[in-house]
Amino acid sequence: MLDGTDLPPVEERLPANPLVVTPVESVGTYGGTWRSALRGGLDNAWIARTVAYDGLVRYNREWNEIVPNLAESWEVSADATTYTFHLREGLKWNNGTPFTSADIAFAVELFSEPSYGVGGFIKNPSNPVTVEVVDDTTFKFVFEKPNGVIMDELASVNGFTVVSLSKDYCSQFYPKYNPDAAAQAKAAGFETWELWMTDRCSWATETIRWANPELPMMNAWMIDEPLTGDASRATFVRNPYYWKVDTEGNQLPYIDHLSMRVSDSLEELTLMALNGEIDFQDRHIATVANQPLFFDGQEAGDYRLGENVPSNMNTMVLQFNMNHVDPKRAELFQNKDFRVGISQLIDRQEIIDVIFTGQGEPFQAAPRPESPFYDEEMAKQYTEFDPDAAAAAFEAAGLGARNGDGFYTFADGSPLVVTIDMISTVRPEWIDMMELLQLQIEAGGIDIELNNIDRTLYYEKRPAGDYDAQIWQGDGGLDVIQEPRYYMANGDESVWAYRWAQWFQGSRPEIAEEPAPWAKEQMDLFNQLRGEGDPVKRDDLMKQILAIAKENFPVIGISLPGNGYYIARNNMRNIAEPMLHAYLFPTPGPYDPFQWYFAAE
Amino acid sequence: MLRFITGRLIAMVLTMWAVSFVAFAIIQLPPGDYLTTYMATLAANGDRVDPAAIEALRRQYGFGEPYVVQYWKWITGIVLRGDFGQSFEWKAPVTTLIWGRLGNSILLEGLAVIVMWLVALPIGIYAAVRKYSLGDYLATIGGFIGLAIPNFFFALILMYLSFVWFGETLGGLFSPEYEAARWSPARIWDFLSHAWAPILVLSMAGTAELIRILRANLLDELKKPYVTTARAKGLSEFRTIMKYPVRVALNPLISTIGWLLPALVSSSVLVSVVLNLPTAGPLLLRSLTSQDMYLAGAIIMLLGILTVIGTLISDLLLAWIDPRIRYGSK
Numbered sequence: 001m002l003d004g005t006d007l008p009p010v011e012e013r014l015p016a017n018p019l020v021v022t023p024v025e026s027v028g029t030y031g032g033t034w035r036s037a038l039r040g041g042l043d044n045a046w047i048a049r050t051v052a053y054d055g056l057v058r059y060n061r062e063w064n065e066i067v068p069n070l071a072e073s074w075e076v077s078a079d080a081t082t083y084t085f086h087l088r089e090g091l092k093w094n095n096g097t098p099f100t101s102a103d104i105a106f107a108v109e110l111f112s113e114p115s116y117g118v119g120g121f122i123k124n125p126s127n128p129v130t131v132e133v134v135d136d137t138t139f140k141f142v143f144e145k146p147n148g149v150i151m152d153e154l155a156s157v158n159g160f161t162v163v164s165l166s167k168d169y170c171s172q173f174y175p176k177y178n179p180d181a182a183a184q185a186k187a188a189g190f191e192t193w194e195l196w197m198t199d200r201c202s203w204a205t206e207t208i209r210w211a212n213p214e215l216p217m218m219n220a221w222m223i224d225e226p227l228t229g230d231a232s233r234a235t236f237v238r239n240p241y242y243w244k245v246d247t248e249g250n251q252l253p254y255i256d257h258l259s260m261r262v263s264d265s266l267e268e269l270t271l272m273a274l275n276g277e278i279d280f281q282d283r284h285i286a287t288v289a290n291q292p293l294f295f296d297g298q299e300a301g302d303y304r305l306g307e308n309v310p311s312n313m314n315t316m317v318l319q320f321n322m323n324h325v326d327p328k329r330a331e332l333f334q335n336k337d338f339r340v341g342i343s344q345l346i347d348r349q350e351i352i353d354v355i356f357t358g359q360g361e362p363f364q365a366a367p368r369p370e371s372p373f374y375d376e377e378m379a380k381q382y383t384e385f386d387p388d389a390a391a392a393a394f395e396a397a398g399l400g401a402r403n404g405d406g407f408y409t410f411a412d413g414s415p416l417v418v419t420i421d422m423i424s425t426v427r428p429e430w431i432d433m434m435e436l437l438q439l440q441i442e443a444g445g446i447d448i449e450l451n452n453i454d455r456t457l458y459y460e461k462r463p464a465g466d467y468d469a470q471i472w473q474g475d476g477g478l479d480v481i482q483e484p485r486y487y488m489a490n491g492d493e494s495v496w497a498y499r500w501a502q503w504f505q506g507s508r509p510e511i512a513e514e515p516a517p518w519a520k521e522q523m524d525l526f527n528q529l530r531g532e533g534d535p536v537k538r539d540d541l542m543k544q545i546l547a548i549a550k551e552n553f554p555v556i557g558i559s560l561p562g563n564g565y566y567i568a569r570n571n572m573r574n575i576a577e578p579m580l581h582a583y584l585f586p587t588p589g590p591y592d593p594f595q596w597y598f599a600a601e
Numbered sequence: 602m603l604r605f606i607t608g609r610l611i612a613m614v615l616t617m618w619a620v621s622f623v624a625f626a627i628i629q630l631p632p633g634d635y636l637t638t639y640m641a642t643l644a645a646n647g648d649r650v651d652p653a654a655i656e657a658l659r660r661q662y663g664f665g666e667p668y669v670v671q672y673w674k675w676i677t678g679i680v681l682r683g684d685f686g687q688s689f690e691w692k693a694p695v696t697t698l699i700w701g702r703l704g705n706s707i708l709l710e711g712l713a714v715i716v717m718w719l720v721a722l723p724i725g726i727y728a729a730v731r732k733y734s735l736g737d738y739l740a741t742i743g744g745f746i747g748l749a750i751p752n753f754f755f756a757l758i759l760m761y762l763s764f765v766w767f768g769e770t771l772g773g774l775f776s777p778e779y780e781a782a783r784w785s786p787a788r789i790w791d792f793l794s795h796a797w798a799p800i801l802v803l804s805m806a807g808t809a810e811l812i813r814i815l816r817a818n819l820l821d822e823l824k825k826p827y828v829t830t831a832r833a834k835g836l837s838e839f840r841t842i843m844k845y846p847v848r849v850a851l852n853p854l855i856s857t858i859g860w861l862l863p864a865l866v867s868s869s870v871l872v873s874v875v876l877n878l879p880t881a882g883p884l885l886l887r888s889l890t891s892q893d894m895y896l897a898g899a900i901i902m903l904l905g906i907l908t909v910i911g912t913l914i915s916d917l918l919l920a921w922i923d924p925r926i927r928y929g930s931k
Contacts, residue, residue, distance in 0.1 A: 040887060042690060115661060118654045189684070189694050194661060198692045208692040225781070229691045229698035232773055232780055232879050259777070264887070265877040267757060268772035271764050455641045456633035456892065492640075 007240050010251055015090035017072060018251075019244045021595055024574040027248050028597030033257040034572075036281045037272065040264045041207070041229060045586075046283050048157055048205035050258065051219050051236060053589025055159030056085060056104075057151065061591055063478065063580050064372075066155045070099070070163055070218065070243075080146040080533030087137040092241040093216035097168050101139035105131045106167035107203070110174060116194050117203060120161045121153050126506065127530075146531030148538055152482055156584040160204040166216035170201035210234060220244070220253040220594035227262070234260045246595060253594035273567050276301040280575070280588075280596070282308055282566035288356065288429070294567060306575060308564035311582030313368045313379075314474025314557040315360065316433055317486055318342075318420070319496035322554070323513055325465040328410060332397070333468070334516070336553055341393030343382040343556045345444035346437060352559050355432050359562025365486040365555045366546075368477035370580075373542060378550040379560075390444050407447040419449040420469045423458050430471060433558065462498050463511055470495045474557060479584050481529070481542050487549040488522040489515060496555050518552050571599045602920075609916070613909045620905035621679075625672050627901070628894045634664045635689040635892045642891075662689065675895065686895030690888070695899045699881065703903060705774065706880040709796060710869065713803035714861060721808045725815030726847060729823065740812055747809030753871035756802045760876070763798075771798050772877040802872050815850055822846035848922055855919050859912030 007013065038046055056071040071085040091099040108131045111119030122129055127147055132140040141150065153159060171177035173185070173196050185196035202209040209215065210227040217223070221236035236258040244252045263269055269285050272278050274297045278285075286294075286308070298304060320333035320342075332338055348362035362383035367373035399416070400409035410416050420438075424431045431452070438448045461467045472495065476483035484490050489497035489504060500515035502508045504523045515523065522545045529541040566588075568575055576591040636655055659665060663674070678684040685695035728740040760771045779791040822828065823846055831841045870882035881900055888897040920926050 040883070042887070114657055118658070123654050191687070192661070195687060195692070202692065206692070207690075211691075211693070229688070229693060229884070230701040230879060232775070232877075233777055263772065263877040264874045264883045265772060267760060267875055268770060268877045271760060271770045271772075275764065275768060275770050277770060454631065456631055456637045459637050459641050460632040 013092065013096075013241045014245065014251060015088040015092075015243045017088050019069065019088070020247060021244050021252060021592055022247055023595045024576050024591070026573065027246050027250065028254040028574060028595065029600065030250075030254055030256065030597075032255050032598035033259050034255050034279045034593075034596070035259050035261070036278055037261040037263055037269045037284070038227070038234065039266070039269070039284045041227060041231065041262055043262075043283075044205050044207040044210070045583075046260070047207075047210055047227075047234075048160075049283070049586040049589050050593055051221050052160055052205055053157070053586050054219050055154055055163055057155045057159070059155045059585055059590050061576055063582075063585050063590065066151050074151075076151075076533050078533070080148050080531060081143045083141045083143075083147075083150060084134075085139055085141070087139075088243060089137055091218070091243050093166050093168075093218060094222045094239040094241050095166075095169075095216050096241060097166065097216065098136070099166075099218060100136040101131075101133045102136075103165060103167045104139055104162055105133050106171065107162045107165045109176075110165065110170070110197075111161070111203070113194075117198065119203075120158050121147075121150060122161065146533065148530050148532040148534075149481070156482065157205065157586040157589075158584070163218060164203050164209070165201055169214070169216050170197070173197040173200055218243075221258050224257070227260075232262050234262060236260075242594070244594065254597035255594075273297075273303070274301050276303060276569070278303070278567060279569040279572055279598075280566065280593075282564065282581075282587075286565050286567065288359075288562075291565065294565075302570050303567050304570055305565045306568055307578035308566055308581040308587065309370065309578050310561050310564050311368070311476075311478040311580065311585065312474040312561055313477025314363055314365055314559065315356065315561050316427075316430060316471050316558045317365050317474050318437075318469060318471055318556040318558070319486075320418075320469045320555075321465070321467050321495070322497045323465055323499035324468065328412075328414075329468065332399075332410070332416075335397045337393045337397035338399070339553055339556060340382050341390040341397060341444075342441060342446065343553075344384065344386045344390040344393065345441045345446070346556070346558065347385040347440050348383055348559055349385070350440070351433055351436055354436065355429055356559065356562060360559040362558075363560035364553075364557040365474060365476075366550070366557070367480050368560070371478050371480055372539065373480045373546060375546065375550065378546065381550070382553070382556075387444050394445070402445050405447075406445055407442075408445045415447075417447045417449055418468045419451050420471065421451045421453055421458060421461065421467055422471050423455050424452050425455065427473065434471070437558075462492070462495060463508065465499060465511065474561070478580060479582055480546075481538065482584050484526070484542075484545065486555050488526060488545055489519055490523075490526060518548050522548050569598070571601050573597055573599050606913075606917075609913055613913065616909055617902075617906060620909075621676055621898075621902050622672065624901040624905065625675060625894070625898050626668070628889070628892070628897050629668060629671075631892065633892065634659075635894065636662070636664065638891045639689075675898065685899040688888070688893055688896040690891050690893045690896070695896050698884065698896065699899055699903070702879055702881045702884050703900075705878070706869075706882065709774075709799055709878065709880060710803065712796065713800050713807070716800055717804040717807045717811060720804070721811035721815065725812040726819060726842070728812060729816045729819035729850075730842060732820065737816075740816075744809040744812045747805045748813075750805070751871075752802055752806055752869070753875045755805060756798070756872050756875045759798055759802065771795075774799075774878055799869075799872060799876050799878055802876070803869055811854065814854060818850035818853060819846055822849050852919065852923050855922060856915050858915035858918065859908055859910075861911060 036050065055069060057066050058069045060067045070087055070091065072088050073086045075084045087101065093099055108122050108129065110116060111122040127143050127145045130142050132142060134140065173181050173193060175181040175193055181193045185193045188196055190196040190199065199208060200212055201215060207227065210223060213223040213226050217239065220239055220242050222239045224237040225231065225233060225235040227234035238253055238256050242252055246252060261272065266284060270290060273281065273285050273294065294305060320339060322330060322334045324330040324333060352358060352360050363379050364381060364383060366375060366379040394408055398411045400411050400413050402408055408416055420434065422430055422434055434450055438450055441448050458470065476486060485493040489500040491501055491505060494501045497515065497519065499511055499513035500519050503512040503515055525541050525545050529538050532538045532541065564581060574596045579587050579591055581587040636659055640655060663671060675686055678686060687693065688695050688698055691698060724740050728737040731737055763769050763771045774792060774795050776791050779788045782788050828841060828846055831845060869880065870886050873880045873882040874886065885897060885900045888900065
């Protein structure tokens with residue numbers, strides 16, 4: 001299919017030991033264009049999911065094991081500080097230059113610059129990393145402290161950072177290698193070399209990465225028409241140097257072109273899908289509201305619906321601010337009885353029936369049933385709608401008597417109104433959920449005020465500590481260790497204990513607060529976990545953290561989300577079914593889109 | 602007249618300066634900055650960013666500096682080097698982003714204005730002259746419907762109908778093969794075969810409004826003695842109406858030309874989003890929600906410039922069309 005181009009024969013383009021991929025159903029045939037769409041110009045996540053999932057290592061399709069990718073094998077030192085990787089022999093960037101250890105070292109070197117970019121684990125101040133290059137295919141990551149989670153990081157969507165920069169190309173923008181870089185940046189219209197570098201050699205999955213066709217890639221498809229600010233389409237074409245083959249030795253990918261419509265209009269995307277102008281997509285268009293529409297349109301549009309299992313464990317998580325700047329409120333929100341009472345006032349089945357057409361089941365913030373960490377008791381505790389039990393819980397929490405309006409007061413008799421911040425733009429159904437929730441909780445005697453605000457204000461309020469409660473989606477249903485924000489106060493997204501999390505991270509000492517003993521115990525366990533090289537022991541530590549979370553019940557969940565769906569053209573083959581769906585496990589990336597193909601009909 | 606224009610040009614420069622200052626201030630009013638949004642977006646995806654890295658970026662972008670310092674850097678860059686700054690979101694110079702989109706906006710909205718006037722003027726005159734006739738009633742009903750339907754809703758209806766009837770997905774301004782092509786007769790045809798929908802949508806409400814204004818103005822004029830005089834002197838009915846009352850009735854329409862361009866750009870934001878048009882509107886909306894301040898500032902400022910230029914044009918047109926108005930000369 002690449003006849004007529006002056007490329008070396010395919011044996012010379014492939015590495016000595018190409019990665020052999022077993023197709024999901026059958027060996028495919030070459031050709032075709034996969035049409036999909038981007039929401040506006042900045043939808044880098046869809047490209048990350050379809051094109052870019054190629055790190056040193058990857059997750060297998062069941063998401064329970066880390067398997068070789070660019071790295072053929074690796075060894076971990078007994079103390080989990082040194083990771084030695086062996087790259088495949090003869091890997092090449094899509095422009096034909098070799099991909100070697102030097103490229104990895106270059107990326108680490110660049111991101112170690114304090115003035116440059118966001119570098120993930122490379123920039124982690126609490127456990128810095130250095131690289132030792134042994135030879136062209138062997139290098140070592142050496143961490144200052146044990147690092148038990150780095151393999152997960154490298155296998156996730158964040159793993160691209162270290163393999164995304166060709167030293168050969170990108171060093172020309174770096175003053176360390178090119179003394180004139182700063183002056184050339186100015187001449188090119190950029191204030192600093194850093195800005196120029198970001199423009200030409202953007203890392204990982206930043207949108208701007210797809211605007212420079214000269215930037216070397218290791219992905220199955222490379223840029224054809226770039227994704228610039230005024231593009232109405234971005235296209236990709238097969239990488240002649242891609243280093244994977246199928247079980248019969250055919251070089252992958254099977255599909256020649258990707259064509260992504262750039263559109264701010266969800267309406268246009270929906271119509272395109274109905275009209276059979278989309279070959280595979282779930283992002284943006286696969287909403288609850290669109291489902292019946294797409295179901296009915298299958299025959300006319302010549303597509304089918306497949307199933308996605310979301311990694312989120314909840315449709316919405318309600319987080320009371322235990323670190324409120326008002327001590328009276330902080331004390332109340334830290335009181336477990338108060339949270340239990342609120343949870344028992346929620347009629348979850350009504351919400352599921354009204355908002356989610358009966359899909360899902362009552363669920364707390366707890367690992368999903370598919371997860372090895374699933375604990376039914378944790379998932380189901382306090383999910384019964386029980387106003388009497390709630391009244392008893394409020395009494396145990398020491399709330400004052402109900403006033404003339406039927407609302408409880410603080411213990412000292414002052415009025416109690418709880419304001420819940422929400423952002424409607426992230427999930428439109430949150431508004432409907434919150435309005436129902438407000439009626440239900442108010443019927444049980446707690447005065448609720450809804451505060452629909454902009455996302456930036458939402459984030460600005462967190463460090464200030466002056467908010468009663470916020471809501472967010474249920475991250476961490478399958479990626480329990482990678483995303484424990486609701487099980488313990490581990491980072492900025494643990495809004496229920498923002499200041500405890502700062503104490504743990506050590507990044508903003510001015511607002512950090514010493515956590516309650518149980519939360520501190522979790523943090524000790526998590527520190528052990530991060531330094532643990534053995535996955536079995538890590539799982540055991542995580543189970544202990546979850547047990548403490550179950551006992552202390554920090555946040556309130558509503559319901560387990562129903563399964564999602566995707567749209568695929570009828571003759572598109574080798575798509576796994578169902579697919580697990582998460583951000584860190586960038587679906588459909590781990591299901592190998594490069595082995596999808598169009599069957600002749 | 603020359604003195605008038607010179608005076609206006611000086612005033613325009615001052616206005617522009619004020620507009621730029623206010624535009625820059627408005628963008629900074631919401632809490633947070635681009636990096637807050639950036640972090641929020643990453644968090645919504647489930648990604649995490651080290652707060653220290655964000656602090657470093659914040660310094661690099663100069664967000665810590667006082668407002669006046671940031672403004673000064675921005676405005677001197679524009680005046681001295683034509684440099685509108687960097688778009689944070691696109692990590693690219695603003696100038697590379699806006700010209701193409703602004704060009705599309707002006708082209709599309711210019712066409713919409715022409716269509717609007719071409720349709721509205723004859724209908725408005727007819728409706729006034731043949732008051733309470735069947736044609737007048739039809740024009741009036743059509744006008745009210747046109748005014749009452751929100752633009753974006755009309756766009757949605759068009760998209761739906763086009764899908765159901767013709768199996769076509771309306772959207773964009775070009776077919777894929779012409780998107781990046783040079784202008785040629787084939788590309789113009791392709792453009793027109795896509796552009797009719799947005800032009801129809803964008804001109805509809807404006808057309809309806811114009812019809813109503815023109816009809817009302819003209820009805821006032823038709824009763825005046827000078828019309829009777831003209832008629833008594835034996836002028837044909839057509840010339841009587843076109844030469845005097847219509848000219849006078851156009852006065853309020855022309856004096857608002859200056860508002861037309863910015864009004865079209867802002868009113869077309871939703872339509873552009875719905876129909877996925879590569880115009881300045883969606884870019885502005887996006888940059889405002891993400892607090893991409895130099896990009897948003899540049900677009901708002903350019904809209905301001907369009908308004909000022911439009912106002913000058915409408916003043917000159919007014920002087921030309923309405924003999925009662927004369928500037929400076931005596």
